[in-house]
Amino acid sequence: MRPAIExxxxxxxxxxxxxxxxxxxxxxxxxxxxxxxxxxIERSRGMRFVGDNAEPFQAGDLVLVGPNLPHVWLNNDLxxxxxxxxxxxxxxxxxxxxxxxxxxKVPEFRAIAxxxxxxxxxxxxxxxxxxxxxxxxxxxxxxxxxERLAGLLELLDFLAQARGQRLLSSAGYVPKLNRSDGRRxxxxxxxxxxxxxxxxxxxxxxxxxxxxxxxxxAFFRKRMGCTFSxxxxxxxxxxxxxxxxxxxxxxxxxxxxxxxxxLSNFNTQFHALKGMSPRAFLRHFRANAGTGQEWLVRNAWIx
Numbered sequence: 001m002r003p004a005i006e007x008x009x010x011x012x013x014x015x016x017x018x019x020x021x022x023x024x025x026x027x028x029x030x031x032x033x034x035x036x037x038x039x040x041i042e043r044s045r046g047m048r049f050v051g052d053n054a055e056p057f058q059a060g061d062l063v064l065v066g067p068n069l070p071h072v073w074l075n076n077d078l079x080x081x082x083x084x085x086x087x088x089x090x091x092x093x094x095x096x097x098x099x100x101x102x103x104x105k106v107p108e109f110r111a112i113a114x115x116x117x118x119x120x121x122x123x124x125x126x127x128x129x130x131x132x133x134x135x136x137x138x139x140x141x142x143x144x145x146x147e148r149l150a151g152l153l154e155l156l157d158f159l160a161q162a163r164g165q166r167l168l169s170s171a172g173y174v175p176k177l178n179r180s181d182g183r184r185x186x187x188x189x190x191x192x193x194x195x196x197x198x199x200x201x202x203x204x205x206x207x208x209x210x211x212x213x214x215x216x217x218a219f220f221r222k223r224m225g226c227t228f229s230x231x232x233x234x235x236x237x238x239x240x241x242x243x244x245x246x247x248x249x250x251x252x253x254x255x256x257x258x259x260x261x262x263l264s265n266f267n268t269q270f271h272a273l274k275g276m277s278p279r280a281f282l283r284h285f286r287a288n289a290g291t292g293q294e295w296l297v298r299n300a301w302i303x
Contacts, residue, residue, distance in 0.1 A: 008033050008035050008093055014144075014145075014148075015094065015095070015098055015149065016092065016093065016094035016095075016098065016148065016149065016152055017035075017091070017092065017093040017094070018090075018091070018092045018093075018140055018141050018143075018148060018152070019090070019091050019141060020042075020088075020089070020090045020091075020138065020141040021088070021089060021090075021091070022043075022085040022086075022087065022088045023085075023086070023087050024086050024087065025044070025075045025086065025087050026041075026044055026046070026073045026074070026075055026087050026089065029072060030049065030070060030071075030072040031070065031071070031072065032068045032069060032070045032071070033067075033068070033093075034067050034068055034095065034096075035067065035093045035094060035095050035096075036064065036065065036066055036067060036093065036094055036095075036096060036116065036119055037064070037065040037071075037091065037092070037093050038062075038063070038064045038065075038091070038092040038093075038137070038155075038159075039061075039062070039063055039065070039073070039089060039090070039091055039092075040060075040061070040062050040089060040090040040091075040133075040134050040137050040138075041057060041058070041059055041060065041061040041062075041073065041087075041088075041089050042059060042060075042088035042089055042090065042134075043059050043085075043086065043087055043088040043089075044058075044059065044073075044075055044086065044087035044088070044089075045057060045058040045059065045075070046073060046074045046075040047073075047074050047284045048061065048063070048071075048072075048073050048074075049070075049071060049072045049073075049074070050063065050065060050069065050070075050071045050122035050168045050169055051069055051070060051071070051121065051122055051168065051169025051170070051238075052169055052170050052234070052237070052238035052241060053122065053168040053169050053170070053274075054241065054274055054276075054281060054284070055168075055275065056284075057073060060130070060131070060134065061073075061124075062124070062125040062126075062130045062133060062134060063122060063123065063124050063125070063168070064115070064119045064122070064123045064125075064159065065119065065122050066116070066118075066119030066120035066121070066122065067096055067119075067120070069119075069120060069121070069122055069169065071122070075087065090134075090137045090138055090141055092137065092140070092152065092155075094152065096116065104116065109153075109157075111157060111160035111161055112153070112156045112157055112160050114160060115156060115159060115160035116156075118165075118167060121167040121168060121169040121170070122167065122168035122169045123159075123165050123166070123167060123168070124165065124166055124167075124168050125159060125162055125164060125165050126164040126165075126166075127162075127163060127164030128163075128164075129158070129159075129162035129163050129164055130162065130164055132158070133155060133158060133159055133162065136151070136154075136155050136158065137155065139151070140152065140155060170231075170234040170235075170238065170273070181219075181223055184208075184209040184211075184219070185223060187208040187209060188205045188208060188209065188220070188228075191204065191205055191208055192205070192231070192232055192235060193235065195259075196232075196235060196236060196239055196258060196259050197257055197258060197259045198259060199259075200232055200259070202216070202217070202228050202229070205220075205228060216228075232259075233269045233273070234273060236258040236259050236260060236269070237258075237269055237270050237273045237274065239254075239257075239258040239259075240254045240255060240258045240260075240266070240270065240278065241274075241281065243257055243258065244278065244281070244282050245282070251278045251279065251282070254278075255278075266278075
């Protein structure tokens with residue numbers, strides 16, 4: 001299922017949205033939007049889906065989601081008797097051109113520009129720096145005007161240099177590249193995605209880039225941060241996750257439809273990338289989505 005397109009309305013006279021809210025649950029669905037989003041979970045736990053990444057979350061979870069990267073936080077700790085303050089979060093949303101087209105190019109914002117680039121795969125923060133950032137976010141939610149904008153810039157600069165940050169979504173979410181490299185990576189991406197359910201050969205991918213197999217291997221690892229075979233496995237695991245949750249295939253069907261040659265290799269690759277077995281992944285998704293995929297359909301605007 002395609003992610004819902006969320007239309008974010010900024011308050012008049014404000015270039016960003018910052019709010020602290022409580023409720024019976026985190027009332028969000030699988031969605032995307034052009035704005036960047038920084039979300040802190042103060043209370044609640046469940047499963048977090050960002051791009052093709054799926055992980056459990058709990059109180060203290062802090063993630064920066066980049067423009068148009070699909071995401072959802074789903075509760076699995078709902079009490080038998082609803083409580084109006086069971087889940088609590090702090091949310092900041094802002095446009096990438098917050099400071100204008102070239103605003104992030106000034107030297108003082110170089111670290112922030114790098115963080116915004118990394119956000120395209122989702123960035124998860126942990127440790128003392130994440131806890132310090134959480135306190136800053138809570139203070140920021142009480143501000144307005146220039147003070148809020150200045151506070152956001154300081155917060156982004158702090159996060160850009162924070163320890164304990166890691167990317168969530170796989171390298172399948174292609175980063176910005178120069179024009180020549182971009183064309184090569186795009187050709188490889190089309191080849192892989194078109195043939196994902198069939199045999200994929202690295203020499204064929206190298207030929208599309210007009211590089212020798214050895215040069216292609218080095219080029220791909222440098223530009224994408226992983227080997228070509230690892231990239232293919234990540235996309236296949238992501239395809240399986242889609243087939244399980246959206247097409248309602250069983251695990252064996254999804255395995256072979258995504259191009260894996262054996263169930264044993266598939267299970268190994270899936271667990272390595274998702275941190276859980278395919279059965280556990282599907283069980284978590286169904287449990288946390290209320291009545292399953294129908295819950296998402298009922299609550300999402302699909303386009």
